Amino acid sequence: MRIALLGGTGDIGEGLALRWGHDSDHELLIGSRDPEKAREAADAYLEALSELDVTASIKGFANEMAADRADVVVLAVPPYHVGDTVDAVADKLDTDTVLVTPAVGMKGDEDGLHYHPPGTGSVTALVAQRAPDDVPVVGAFHNLAAGKLADIEAAIDLDTLVVGDDADAKNLVVQLAEEIDGLRALEAGPIANAAEVESVTPLVINIARYNDDLADVGVKFF
Amino acid sequence: MRIALLGGTGDIGEGLALRWGHDSDHELLIGSRDPEKAREAADAYLEALSELDVTASIKGFANEMAADRADVVVLAVPPYHVGDTVDAVADKLDTDTVLVTPAVGMKGDEDGLHYHPPGTGSVTALVAQRAPDDVPVVGAFHNLAAGKLADIEAAIDLDTLVVGDDADAKNLVVQLAEEIDGLRALEAGPIANAAEVESVTPLVINIARYNDDLADVGVKFF
Numbered sequence: 001m002r003i004a005l006l007g008g009t010g011d012i013g014e015g016l017a018l019r020w021g022h023d024s025d026h027e028l029l030i031g032s033r034d035p036e037k038a039r040e041a042a043d044a045y046l047e048a049l050s051e052l053d054v055t056a057s058i059k060g061f062a063n064e065m066a067a068d069r070a071d072v073v074v075l076a077v078p079p080y081h082v083g084d085t086v087d088a089v090a091d092k093l094d095t096d097t098v099l100v101t102p103a104v105g106m107k108g109d110e111d112g113l114h115y116h117p118p119g120t121g122s123v124t125a126l127v128a129q130r131a132p133d134d135v136p137v138v139g140a141f142h143n144l145a146a147g148k149l150a151d152i153e154a155a156i157d158l159d160t161l162v163v164g165d166d167a168d169a170k171n172l173v174v175q176l177a178e179e180i181d182g183l184r185a186l187e188a189g190p191i192a193n194a195a196e197v198e199s200v201t202p203l204v205i206n207i208a209r210y211n212d213d214l215a216d217v218g219v220k221f222f
Numbered sequence: 223m224r225i226a227l228l229g230g231t232g233d234i235g236e237g238l239a240l241r242w243g244h245d246s247d248h249e250l251l252i253g254s255r256d257p258e259k260a261r262e263a264a265d266a267y268l269e270a271l272s273e274l275d276v277t278a279s280i281k282g283f284a285n286e287m288a289a290d291r292a293d294v295v296v297l298a299v300p301p302y303h304v305g306d307t308v309d310a311v312a313d314k315l316d317t318d319t320v321l322v323t324p325a326v327g328m329k330g331d332e333d334g335l336h337y338h339p340p341g342t343g344s345v346t347a348l349v350a351q352r353a354p355d356d357v358p359v360v361g362a363f364h365n366l367a368a369g370k371l372a373d374i375e376a377a378i379d380l381d382t383l384v385v386g387d388d389a390d391a392k393n394l395v396v397q398l399a400e401e402i403d404g405l406r407a408l409e410a411g412p413i414a415n416a417a418e419v420e421s422v423t424p425l426v427i428n429i430a431r432y433n434d435d436l437a438d439v440g441v442k443f444f
Contacts, residue, residue, distance in 0.1 A: 111414035115421070145444075157444060161429070187432040188425065192333035196425040199337070203410065203418040207383070207443050210409040214443060221429050221439045222367075222379065 003176070004070035006031040006063045006085055007077030009041040012102055012141065015149025016074065017045045019180040021056030022152055026176075028058040031066030038062065048152060068092035072100060072176065074141070079103040079123055086130040095134040098169040101127040102141035104201040112209060113202035115195070122194035124163060136169035138162060139191065140177060143200040145218040156182035158218035161197040163188045186221060225398070226292035228253040228285045228307055229299030231263040234324055234363065237371025238296065239267045241402040243278030244374055248398075250280040253288030260284065270374060290314035294322060294398065296363070301325040301345055308352040317356040320391040323349040324363035326423040334431060335424035339417055346385055346416035358391035360384060361413065362399060365422040367440040378404035380440035383419040385410045408443060 003020060005013040008030035017028050030045070032038035038060030045058050067073045067089035077085050082103050093099060103123045107116040120126040124139035131137055140162045148154050160177050162185050164170035170187065177185035188197050200219060208217045225242060227235040230252035239250050252267070254260035260282030267280050289295045289311035299307050304325050315321060325345045329338040342348040346361035353359055362384045370376050382399050384407050386392035392409065399407035410419050422441060430439045 109414065111412045112410075113418075114415070115418055161425070186429050186436070188334075188428050189432050190333045192331070193336070193425075193428050196335075196337055196421050196428065199418050199421040200425065203383075203415075203422065204443060206410050206415050206418065207408050210411050214408070217443045220442050220444060221426060221436060222442060 001072065002027045002029060002070045004029040004031050004066035004073045005076050006066060006073060006089065007075065007081070008032065009037050010076055011146040011150055012144065013076035014045065015144065015146055016076065016141065017058060018048060018150060018152040021045060021049050021058055022052065022054050023181050024179045028056065029066040029070055030058060030060045031063040032060070033063060035060060035062040052152065064089055064092055070097065072098045072172070074100040074102065075127065076102060079105045082123055082127060083130050086127055090132055093132055093135045097135060098172055099127060099131050099135050099137045100141070100173055101137065101139050104142050104198040106202045112206040115199040115202050117195055117198065122191070122198050124191050124194035124198070128191055136164065136166035137191065138164035138169050138173045139194045139197060140173050140185070142198055143204055143219055145216040147216040148218065157220065158182065159184050159186050159220045161186050161188040163191055163194045163197055165190050223294065224249045224251060224292045226251040226253050226288035226295045227298050228288060228295060228311065229297065229303070230254065231259050232298055233368040233372055234366065235298035236263070236267065237366065237368055238298065238363065239280060240270060240372060240374040243267060243271050243280055244274065244276050245403050246401045250278065251288040251292055252280060252282045253285035254282070255285060257282060257284040274374065286311055286314055292319065294320045294394070296322040296324065297349065298324060301327045304345055304349060305352050308349055312354055315354055315357045319357060320394055321349060321353050321357050321359045322363070322395055323359065323361050326364050326420040328424045334428040337421040337424050339420065344413070344416035344420050346413050346420070350413055358386065358388035359413065360386035360391050360395045361416045361419060362395050362407070364420055365426055365441055367438040369438040370440065379442065380404065381406050381408050381442045383408050383410040385413055385416045385419055387412050
């Protein structure tokens with residue numbers, strides 16, 4: 001399967017690229033607004049994996065081209081770029097492309113980070129609103145400990161929560177997530193339930209801030 | 223220490239009473255609007271513990287009397303009763319009484335439960351607003367799996383998140399929480415961070431609904 005990581009030069013993109021590169025055989029397409037940056041990131045990920053004697057398929061492209069070639073498109077961009085990125089790649093998407101959104105709107109003050117969703121109620125709902133009508137949208141990979149994810153030699157034991165209105169698309173993302181060693185995907189229902197899922201991201205950042213022994217923290221449900 | 227559980231006949235009150243009764247030597251005061259119901263619940267908790275050869279101090283009172291006698295007052299009431307319960311016991315509280323709130327405002331639809339805070343932004347902030355100015359307020363025990371907590375023979379391995387603006391009060395609640403075997407208390411910052419903490423409760427209920435193998439689910443942070 002071909003997975004595009006738009007904004008794949010950032011930390012969550014790096015983590016997913018390295019983990020899928022290490023643990024699966026998928027073709028990974030790193031997207032960036034600047035294709036040269038995308039190619040540099042792809043080369044760096046390949047080199048990090050080759051040091052572990054892992055050969056992966058990771059290539060860099062402009063976002064539009066990465067989206068055009070992919071079966072699954074992950075919007076690994078900051079929340080304020082999500083809408084524009086969807087618009088930029090919209091005509092490359094079709095009913096066979098699953099659009100995955102891990103972004104979370106947050107605002108900070110002296111106390112910590114707070115959930116700050118767009119007017120649609122969640123970033124996932126914003127993506128669903130901006131994407132072409134027939135493109136299935138899935139929210140996932142929000143609250144992974146990004147540093148730990150990108151540290152490919154660090155074992156993880158974390159959950160990711162998956163929301164979406166299209167059962168097939170959601171099942172595919174659950175399966176892709178669970179191909180990453182140590183990652184379990186839990187269903188959290190339709191996109192209407194995305195706000196509670198996205199809210200976990202500022203929470204884990206606040207927990208890391210207020211507990212000295214819990215840097216770069218993730219979550220598991222029992 | 224004397225801990226009052228107002229609304230202590232409900233599920234979270236029962237769980238905390240049984241766990242503290244089993245794992246600590248604190249005096250537990252079960253509060254209810256109906257003192258007879260409180261006494262019946264206290265007797266039932268004592269009997270459940272005596273079957274495990276545990277002798278505890280658990281007595282039932284009207285909410286006001288329980289609050290008057292306690293060092294720590296837990297508002298284990300439904301969210302729509304929190305404000306009234308604070309008002310009812312306000313003149314029994316003082317600067318030496320720590321007021322603890324585990325309640326969460328939620329609303330449900332066909333998709334699941336959604337976080338539905340009061341206008342103050344969180345139930346914890348509502349309690350802080352309604353309580354006398356000099357009474358320290360701490361949010362804790364929100365997202366425990368209530369059924370598992372009340373099943374005293376079930377081992378737990380869960381986190382609770384603690385928010386508050388008074389460091390001493392917060393430290394006391396962290397300590398009391400960690401006297402329960404298998405429960406870890408994590409700091410999540412000031413009351414301004416309570417919304418993200420309270421949001422975990424509808425999330426875990428949604429996760430239990432959408433994952434067959436995860437009934438009565440709680441959370442841990444790694």
